[in-house]
Amino acid sequence: MVKQRNLSRSIISSSSSARFFSIKAISLYLIFVFAFTIWVLVFSSRNIQTDDQTHRQHQHRDLIDSEKFRPPSSPPKKKMRESNGDAQLWTPPFSFGLHPCVKPTPKYKEFSESDRYITVRSNGGLNQMRTGIADIVAVAHIMNATLVIPELDKRSFWQDSSVFSDIFDEEHFIKSLRGDVKIIKKLPKEVESLPRARKHFTSWSGVGYYEEMTHLWKEYKVIHVAKSDSRLANNDLPVDIQRLRCRVLYLGLRFSPAIESLGQKLVERLKSRVGRYIALHLRYEKDMLAFTGCTYGLTDAESEELRVMRESTSHWKIKSINSTEQRVEGLCPLTPKEVGIFLKGLGYPQSTVIYIAAGEIYGGDERLSELKSRFPNLVFKEKLATEDELRGFTGHATKTAALDCIISVESDVFVPSHSGNMARAVEGHRRFLGHRRTITPDRKGLVKLFNKVERGQIKEGAKFSNLVQQMHQARQGAPRRRKGPTQGIKGRARFRTEEAFYENPYPECICSSKNPT
Structure with missing residues (x-):
């Protein structure tokens, strides 16, 4: 009887032990599954809107029949190994396999002859x-x-x-x-x-x-x-x-052969001489300053000249503008000095080559001097091209703007100092061609930092750079859907607050499917 009781206890003990190990195994399995699930969620949640990931841009596919987009300009023969810091400054953002798609859908109706x-x-x-x-x-x-x-x-x-x-x-x-x-x-x-x-x-x-x-x-x-x-x-x-x-x-809408040829020649000239470069659309020109009413840093005589120009231009509706309010709201183009502080804050070294995509800078060389003191390697089309090459462009601002457009689209990094028509068009084109690095300054946020520097509350240095870099982590040109209207604005006024289609043609003209459509 005792033996039987002991046997029963042994069996119960063994059963309990087996149950214990079974529960332990199941628990470990559940923990593993839970941990794996969390890892998958974290990995897959890298939203398509994040801008701080950097990889080489993918090779572009053919778009329509035999029509192909121009490939990126050839890299220089001598190529130095990039550090992680260099990669963050120059490498295009991760494109998530997105590619251009412009072919019509099967529902598209082609044009039919018309006498209209x-x-x-x-x-x-x-x-x-x-x-x-x-x-x-x-x-x-x-x-x-x-x-x-x-x-x-x-x-x-x-x-x-x-x-x-x-x-x-x-x-x-x-x-x-x-x-x-x-x-x-x-x-x-x-x-x-x-x-x-x-x-x-x-x-x-x-x-x-x-x-x-x-x-x-x-x-x-x-x-x-x-x-x-x-x-x-x-x-x-x-x-x-x-x-x-x-x-x-x-x-x-391709540029004329003469413009296209010279534009590509200048891009190749830049790449072969300096390797990589920033194209800076420095919208610090007389018409833009007059139109926006931005006079920060100007003399009284210059401010008055801009006011007269604004008031005498009939199709500019707003005549009286508070320059200080404009600047605080981030509606003014960055000054050359501010651009220099900004680029230095992002981490670009003094040796960086910057192509100035602009017309005549208001204030000339004197106004540019504060940018040049931080980045002495400024390049202008007038120095990059010969007099002979530019002869047909003299007096034709639209032609020279076309050269700036080509050089900006093909640049390693594009930085606009103001969100005007060229800035939007170039940014959209660069997104379309593989989300090339485009850094759009947060002018409103930067003005607050610049004002603190002026008041001595913060100095240019590591702390300032960290603030600038954090502010622009999500402003590097990575894939994201086009922004809709600002909440709370109704009627036709909401259209003005939408992101322009040509600034970001995603998702209609940029696809994630395996084959372009």
Whole structure:
């Protein structure tokens, strides 16, 4: 009986022991599964909007049939091993396998022959005209009209007399978009003398608006569009219309052979001489300062000159501007001195080569001296190109702006001092071509730091650099979806607060699928 009891106890003990080990094994397994799950979640949660990861940009694929995008410029023959610090300063952000996609979907309706015509006067500077032309091509497609080659703005601040073919490859523009819209160089003689409907199409309009505008064809064969900029909404358009806009801007609207050739030559010259460079769009020009009313750091005489210019320019609506408020709100372009402090704060060494993509800097060499004291290797197109090469560009600000555009798109790093038309267009193009490093200054945040430096509350150094770098971790040009309107703003005013389509054409023209579409 005792033996039986002991045997029972032994069996129970063994059973308990087995149960204990079984529970322990299950617990360990659950802990492992839990830990693995957490690791997967952390790894996979690297949101597509983060900008602080850096990798080599992927090789771009063919986009439409035989049409290929220009590959990045060749690196210099002598290449030094990069440190982690160098990589963070120069390497393109991680692109998550995203690539350009501009081919039409199966639902896309190609252009059909029409006896209706649209003429247009493109307004603004080079990049305002470029994006405006892309909009108007899409409008002509929606309204099923033949587009006459746009007339370029000759009344802007730059007073440039260039015509379309001086700036763009006209034949390529017509040919490359023939499946989307018919483009002709001038109106047929039989319709030249016919009355035209002169329209100021409403800004940021959708497809429905232009479908309604087709009622004009009942009375007119020609519609003249007074302005081309911002004719289409940024968001809520069919993907085929958005991709058409990208096909125009990134494929069809190529610069003229003379501009393209010199632009690429200057890029190769820069790369071969200095290796890598920053393209700085230094928007510290007279027209921008007058338009924004920004006079910080200027003399009283300079401030007065800008005020007179602003008040005498009829199409600039705001005449009285508080310069201090503008600067505090981050609405002013950074001064050359501020740009120097900013770039130094990011960690760029004094030896960094900076290409100045700009017109005439207000205040000239004296104003540039404070940037040059921090970064002496400033490069200008006038020094990079020969007099012979620039002869056809003299007096044509639009042509020289096109050179700046090419050199900026191809740069290792692009930094705009203000969020104007060129800054937005170049940033969007660089995103489209593989999210090349583009650093957009947080001007509002930087002004607070600059003011502290002026008051002696903080000095330029390690602490200042840490603050600048933290402020710009998510402003390096990494993939992210286009931002919508500011919350709380209603009506048409909300369109002004949206991120521009051409500043960030993701997701419509940048895809994550394995094959470009």
